[in-house]
Amino acid sequence: MNETTLAAETAAAEEIPAPQQEQIAEEPLAASSQANDAPKGKEMPLEERSRHAARRREAEQQAAKGMEEQLRAKLLQHPLVKEAVGLIEETRFKQDLDQVRKLYPNMTAQSPVEVGEIYCRLMASGHVDPVVAYEAQMAADRRAEPIPQNMVSAKSAGGAALYYSSRELDSLTEQDLKDPAIFQKALASLSKLRS
Numbered sequence: 001m002n003e004t005t006l007a008a009e010t011a012a013a014e015e016i017p018a019p020q021q022e023q024i025a026e027e028p029l030a031a032s033s034q035a036n037d038a039p040k041g042k043e044m045p046l047e048e049r050s051r052h053a054a055r056r057r058e059a060e061q062q063a064a065k066g067m068e069e070q071l072r073a074k075l076l077q078h079p080l081v082k083e084a085v086g087l088i089e090e091t092r093f094k095q096d097l098d099q100v101r102k103l104y105p106n107m108t109a110q111s112p113v114e115v116g117e118i119y120c121r122l123m124a125s126g127h128v129d130p131v132v133a134y135e136a137q138m139a140a141d142r143r144a145e146p147i148p149q150n151m152v153s154a155k156s157a158g159g160a161a162l163y164y165s166s167r168e169l170d171s172l173t174e175q176d177l178k179d180p181a182i183f184q185k186a187l188a189s190l191s192k193l194r195s
Contacts, residue, residue, distance in 0.1 A: 097111075099130050104134065115134060116140070163185065163189040165189075
């Protein structure tokens with residue numbers, strides 16, 4: 001018995017008086033009980049038939065989902081589909097890097113891998129703006145870079161150091177910066193700190 005037959009029987013049962021329903025219900029039940037190897041004397045209640053039909057529909061849906069997943073997996077293995085997915089990803093990467101270049105024009109990376117691992121991981125999550133991911137990568141790169149060896153405090157070197165530390169630069173006053181030698185040293189220190 002299929003779904004349309006069951007639906008038709010249910011609709012017909014609602015329109016037919018009760019004594020006639022029992023007579024009509026006995027005929028299909030007898031046929032279905034023979035098909036299910038059930039004893040001929042017992043009828044399957046309407047609730048049981050409904051549960052049986054619901055289980056059958058669920059099994060059919062699960063089978064359809066399984067087939068759909070298999071087809072999708074097979075389709076994704078096709079060379080043309082792989083190439084199309086690659087082109088889409090490449091275009092998206094290019095757009096993301098162009099968006100970063102608008103704010104950071106000195107960025108020279110041509111692919112996400114060149115930017116760095118943190119950038120790639122953040123972008124792979126799909127929830128991070130490319131600029132934010134790039135800034136996170138830059139911050140990680142700065143933490144990983146060692147402090148230059150020639151950055152020695154001018155006080156510890158007896159005033160002969162080539163550069164000021166960031167603390168010494170902060171402590172310079174306007175009066176100190178009027179001295180051309182200190183001013184030149186401060187500029188050189190700033191450029192060294194930024195690079």
